[in-house]
Amino acid sequence: MRALDAADARAASRITDELVSAGAADEALDTLAERAPTSRAALEMLVETLDASGVVHRFVGSMLLDRDAIDDVAQDTLISVVQSIASYRGGGRFTSWVHPIARRRVADHLRRGRETTTLDERLLPAARMSSMIATRASVQQALANLPELYRIPVVLRDVHGLTYAEVAERTGRSLGTVKSQVSRGRAMVAGMLNEDGEPT
Amino acid sequence: MTVRLGSYRITESIGAGSFASVHRAVDERLNDTVAIKILAENHSMNPEIRERFIAEGRALRRVGGHGVPTVYDIGESDRQQPYLVLEHADRGSLRERVETLRADGWIAQPHDLLALARPLAAGIAEVHRARLVHRDLSPGNLLLASHPSPADQPMLGSHLVRDDERLLLADLGMCKDLAVNSGLTVAGGTSGFRPPEQDAPGTVDTRADIWGISAVLSWVAEGATLPAALTRVLSRGQSTRPARRQPDARVWLREVEDALAPPEPAVEARQTAPPASAPQRRRLVAAIATAVALALGFVLGIWVADEPPTPSDAPGASISISGPEEISVGEHAVYSASVSGVESWSWSLPNHRFVSDEAEVTITPTSPGTGEIVLRSRTEDGDDLEARRTVRVVD
Numbered sequence: 001m002r003a004l005d006a007a008d009a010r011a012a013s014r015i016t017d018e019l020v021s022a023g024a025a026d027e028a029l030d031t032l033a034e035r036a037p038t039s040r041a042a043l044e045m046l047v048e049t050l051d052a053s054g055v056v057h058r059f060v061g062s063m064l065l066d067r068d069a070i071d072d073v074a075q076d077t078l079i080s081v082v083q084s085i086a087s088y089r090g091g092g093r094f095t096s097w098v099h100p101i102a103r104r105r106v107a108d109h110l111r112r113g114r115e116t117t118t119l120d121e122r123l124l125p126a127a128r129m130s131s132m133i134a135t136r137a138s139v140q141q142a143l144a145n146l147p148e149l150y151r152i153p154v155v156l157r158d159v160h161g162l163t164y165a166e167v168a169e170r171t172g173r174s175l176g177t178v179k180s181q182v183s184r185g186r187a188m189v190a191g192m193l194n195e196d197g198e199p200t
Numbered sequence: 201m202t203v204r205l206g207s208y209r210i211t212e213s214i215g216a217g218s219f220a221s222v223h224r225a226v227d228e229r230l231n232d233t234v235a236i237k238i239l240a241e242n243h244s245m246n247p248e249i250r251e252r253f254i255a256e257g258r259a260l261r262r263v264g265g266h267g268v269p270t271v272y273d274i275g276e277s278d279r280q281q282p283y284l285v286l287e288h289a290d291r292g293s294l295r296e297r298v299e300t301l302r303a304d305g306w307i308a309q310p311h312d313l314l315a316l317a318r319p320l321a322a323g324i325a326e327v328h329r330a331r332l333v334h335r336d337l338s339p340g341n342l343l344l345a346s347h348p349s350p351a352d353q354p355m356l357g358s359h360l361v362r363d364d365e366r367l368l369l370a371d372l373g374m375c376k377d378l379a380v381n382s383g384l385t386v387a388g389g390t391s392g393f394r395p396p397e398q399d400a401p402g403t404v405d406t407r408a409d410i411w412g413i414s415a416v417l418s419w420v421a422e423g424a425t426l427p428a429a430l431t432r433v434l435s436r437g438q439s440t441r442p443a444r445r446q447p448d449a450r451v452w453l454r455e456v457e458d459a460l461a462p463p464e465p466a467v468e469a470r471q472t473a474p475p476a477s478a479p480q481r482r483r484l485v486a487a488i489a490t491a492v493a494l495a496l497g498f499v500l501g502i503w504v505a506d507e508p509p510t511p512s513d514a515p516g517a518s519i520s521i522s523g524p525e526e527i528s529v530g531e532h533a534v535y536s537a538s539v540s541g542v543e544s545w546s547w548s549l550p551n552h553r554f555v556s557d558e559a560e561v562t563i564t565p566t567s568p569g570t571g572e573i574v575l576r577s578r579t580e581d582g583d584d585l586e587a588r589r590t591v592r593v594v595d
Binding site: 062063064065066103106107110111113114 | 244245246247248250251254255274275276280282
């Protein structure tokens with residue numbers, strides 16, 4: 001929790017990995033989720049732990065088969081979770097609360113696949129966040145508050161429009177790491193904004 | 201309906217359920233016939249139904265083994281319908297088989313029930329080993345596939361599950377993952393083959409399948425004159441309270457085999473079956489031996505209450521018999537004495553002969569049954585020693 005107070009992203013990331021590998025992810029998520037609506041550090045760590053635990057990928061992967069689709073929908077789910085975290089009331093397992101959110105994002109994805117137009121594309125959480133990060137001045141403030149670990153890949157990807165491969169090359173990180181960091185970074189930015197995309 | 205699905209060319213529809221349809225198809229890469237089970241288009245948009253469908257493929261893979269259809273592949277159509285590519289069960293379902301046989305006046309014989317009970321129990325044991333409960337066993341989702349019978353399998357000559365066929369437990373769409381869930385589940389299953397605890401939401405465990413295999417065997421046995429013991433085994437398997445059922449498939453099969461093994465049904469089975477092979481005879485004999493052992497234990501138990509049995513060893517002295525436990529009528533069987541610490545001993549043979557101080561004795565039985573060879577001696581301290589060997593004589 002010291003690392004949480006200091007908002008040290010790297011230390012928090014390390015702790016997160018330890019929690020996950022120790023099999024304590026569920027308990028950690030329950031605790032973090034209760035604090036997340038009021039603590040940005042808790043929210044960031046929640047995003048980290050949720051993503052690192054692989055639980056969102058697992059939920060989505062139980063309903064979809066295509067690897068890329070699973071990655072996309074897992075990212076959408078992560079952002080949706082952050083955006084609706086204020087409505088989390090505790091009680092049961094946090095992951096039980098995440099599951100229906102994942103299911104709704106899967107349903108969105110399937111509907112989109114069925115439609116011939118790309119009209120809905122902009123409404124999907126990840127695409128919408130990416131676009132907001134790129135265009136809105138108000139989002140720049142949130143972006144500036146993002147831990148550097150995530151800010152650099154998000155800015156390269158969403159503001160400068162680089163591909164994931166280019167971001168990986170520029171930062172000297174692996175492609176998988178960059179995808180995950182952009183995903184977590186977008187979710188963290190989402191957590192700093194209200195419904196209208198204004199800073200909270 | 202598309203005629204192609206990836207590299208699979210669909211040739212014929214072979215079944216349709218409320219959620220999915222099954223088609224025969226040709227895998228053009230490997231030039232083989234496969235079965236493709238594809239989720240209905242409208243249900244493919246429903247994340248929960250997709251989840252269950254995909255879970256079935258993963259469950260089948262997890263079970264592996266001979267008792268479930270092999271999963272070759274999982275894919276998705278361009279209409280977002282997930283599909284499973286499965287081993288093709290070329291001999292149809294158990295329901296079809298029984299209906300065809302019954303149309304010819306067939307009634308299940310004990311060897312038919314054995315031919316079904318064995319792979320059924322083995323298959324469900326495989327499912328349970330993977331920590332899954334099938335929950336939807338019925339004659340319609342037990343499939344038959346041609347398969348050369350492995351050498352160690354007894355030839356039963358049944359027309360129900362033939363010697364060159366494998367029984368496959370299909371349709372794991374209802375199955376429950378015990379490792380993930382608490383066992384709490386929603387109502388479901390095929391009507392008539394659904395254990396009572398599945399009529400309403402509640403707790404379901406592997407004993408639901410004991411109910412299922414008992415119901416299937418009872419259905420197949422309809423119209424047959426069953427040994428009373430088998431009727432008891434099957435009604436135990438269909439007890440309303442799961443705790444009263446057989447605890448697992450192994451125990452269930454043992455009870456079924458014991459109920460079918462005693463002389464009359466076994467003889468009856470051989471009339472219609474080809475000559476029983478050695479493994480079958482061993483199995484039947486083993487079942488009888490179990491009964492004999494139980495009876496012996498019972499007698500022994502009463503006897504023990506009166507006085508302790510004579511030991512086969514004492515400080516510094518011991519005797520024992522070595523030789524076959526099972527011999528055939530007319531066979532010359534040799535039994536030898538292993539003795540230490542004693543100078544003299546005597547043999548008591550089944551034909552009431554007594555032989556003294558011989559290292560070996562030979563017996564030649566003239567009729568089947570059970571006999572006992574006893575070796576007796578006395579130590580220098582005056583303690584009696586006794587070794588016994590029960591011998592089964594078979595035809």
